[in-house]
Amino acid sequence: EDQVTQSPEALRLQEGESSSLNCSYTVSGLRGLFWYRQDPGKGPEFLFTLYSAGEEKEKERLKATLTKKESFLHITAPKPEDSATYLCAVGSGAQKLVFGQGTRLTINP
Amino acid sequence: DTAVSQTPKYLVTQMGNDKSIKCEQNLGHDTMYWYKQDSKKFLKIMFSYNNKELIINETVPNRFSPKSPDKAHLNLHINSLELGDSAVYFCASSHVSGSFYGYTFGSGTRLTVV
Numbered sequence: 753e754d755q756v757t758q759s760p761e762a763l764r765l766q767e768g769e770s771s772s773l774n775c776s777y778t779v780s781g782l783r784g785l786f787w788y789r790q791d792p793g794k795g796p797e798f799l800f801t802l803y804s805a806g807e808e809k810e811k812e813r814l815k816a817t818l819t820k821k822e823s824f825l826h827i828t829a830p831k832p833e834d835s836a837t838y839l840c841a842v843g844s845g846a847q848k849l850v851f852g853q854g855t856r857l858t859i860n861p
Numbered sequence: 862d863t864a865v866s867q868t869p870k871y872l873v874t875q876m877g878n879d880k881s882i883k884c885e886q887n888l889g890h891d892t893m894y895w896y897k898q899d900s901k902k903f904l905k906i907m908f909s910y911n912n913k914e915l916i917i918n919e920t921v922p923n924r925f926s927p928k929s930p931d932k933a934h935l936n937l938h939i940n941s942l943e944l945g946d947s948a949v950y951f952c953a954s955s956h957v958s959g960s961f962y963g964y965t966f967g968s969g970t971r972l973t974v975v
Contacts, residue, residue: 793969795969796904796964797966798963841963853902
């Protein structure tokens with residue numbers, strides 16, 4: 753069964769303090785590793801898709817990387833507006849996304 | 862110009878009632894989904910439809926019945942609501958082809974059963 757585990761569950765950082773979020777996965781036939789951002793009371797918002805080990809993608813202060821077993825979301829010099837829950841998901845051959853439980857990130861000014 | 866829209870945004874109802882949630886997408890996607898997000902923020906798939914055909918039906922009580930009148934609409938009807946049905950329900954859409962492009966989500970419907 754496809755499975756996604758994210759760590760930590762919650763992370764509190766000071767503004768400008770860089771860190772990384774982890775997403776470990778097991779899947780039969782990876783068809784993409786996805787990162788979403790979710791703000792309170794809203795639906796998940798797409799950030800990145802990674803398709804193969806070694807691939808990296810960047811957007812502003814965020815950078816996502818992928819290995820055969822895990823993905824990292826690196827946050828460089830975060831700002832308070834980066835506070836959100838970050839969700840990782842894998843696309844499988846069953847044409848569905850399987851999500852992790854998310855990491856709740858808080859950036860203090 | 863909302864891409865995936867759900868109505869209503871909030872739904873408060875008593876146990877035993879029947880309710881529906883509607884979803885529409887204007888992205889031209891061929892596949893639509895219903896996901897349930899529990900109190901711990903865990904998103905789990907319930908159903909998916911491709912061009913009006915049911916293709917994923919996870920282990921969901923048969924009180925939940927999806928209906929897709931066309932590929933731009935996917936509704937969720939829930940009979941005999943129970944306290945445990947309280948959650949946020951998200952509709953999503955995607956284009957499914959050889960590559961997997963991920964989903965576009967709606968803003969969710971918060972269902973509270975009292």
